[in-house]
Amino acid sequence: MPLSDLLDSLLDNPIFGAGFGLVGVGTALALARKGAQVGMIVFRRNYMITLEVPSRDKSYHWLLSWITKHARHTQHLSVETSYLAHESGRVHTQFDFHPSPGNHIIWYGTKWIRVERTREKQMVDLHTGVPWESVTFTALGRDRQIFFNILQEARELALKQEEGRTVMYTAMGGEWRPFGFPRRRRPLNSVVLESGVAERIVDDVKEFIGNPKWYTDRGIPYRRGYLLYGPPGCGKSSFITALAGELGYSICLMSLSDRSLSDDRLNHLLSVAPQQSIILLEDVDAAFVNRELLPTENPVAYQGMGRLTFSGLLNSLDGVASSEARIVFMTTNFIDRLDPALIRPGRVDLKQYVGHCTHWQLAQMFRRFYPTAPSPDGDQFASSALASLPEMSAAQVQGHFMLYKMDPAGAICNVDKING
């Protein structure tokens, strides 16, 4: 694209003709050159506008996608691969192409804009270990509005991709990074909990989100903690994912057994978590065992690089107060292994047992899976299932249905085959 190349060199080389090097022509030429130099500086200062966006800024990734969309003709790309292994074992990868570091020229509205993506070889972001990057937009004119428009467009573009989806974040160093692709929202009614349980939690969370004033008026930190406990495979994690979808929230998944987690880092992460997100601490029993079981007063979760202490965890949980609604969910398979200090009111405000399938749940799951089967079949399935195996997880039932995808009668006759 010759025009863009021309513009590029124009912006890069303020002194036209600097390369002539005709030394002998004398003072006149030197003066002219000086004049051109000064002129260019004045021009740059008054008739060009720039916007620098560092990579740690939230809009940085939005802008990269925006640039990719607009710099369609660029021949220089870099790739970012997302990799996600599903619980089912299915692996999902996606390549995202972004303009590579260097200069790109974009025609936007009625203007040429130069986009320069730079990557510092010497400088590394200490939090994440990735090279320091930035993009700089340069345009002719004085109207800064153009940059606001671009930022807004980039944001809308990014949010549109997330619409109807749940974004999962994981901690990378000191910040939260989206993990994989935003997942399609899981409908709440696809997770069948015991009658009334889902409603109890949903109502509580919605009431909490809707009443910031109640908390500020009383000087109570605007946070609420939830604990779901019970045997594995009964829907604790699935329910939280579905709840996030229902609320339009994202999920910040935090593993307390992460060896590089220290008190400071946990504290920092909890305080910088994205707005409108649920902090999810899975299997909290795995990180700390009940203090009474240990001789030391303040057990350390893992002796790795960082050290997460039990009191550090409590402090971080108590400290996550902000004007934003802060929702913390914890899950565990063994509530009796948890230290009472971790789940006392104020840290955990609502505890809910999510257990093996009841008759009501089994019938409900059957009807959801086989919507065309007559309704009494659900009860029949539930009764025979409980007769053959009184303690059955929803995950087992789901696995059983998958074997009889199109065959509700088969699912009932062979109910004794659940769990082999």
Ligand SMILES: Nc1ncnc2c1ncn2[C@@H]1O[C@H](COP(=O)(O)OP(=O)(O)O)[C@@H](O)[C@H]1O
């Ligand atoms: N109550 C439920 N209703 C529907 N599906 C469920 C339910 N409980 C578990 N499942 C299914 O079983 C699998 C494991 O559930 P998960 O939520 O990870 O259990 P937990 O976190 O309690 O160990 C998921 O694929 C989920 O779809």
Ligand SMILES: [Mg+2]
């Ligand atoms: Mg789970």
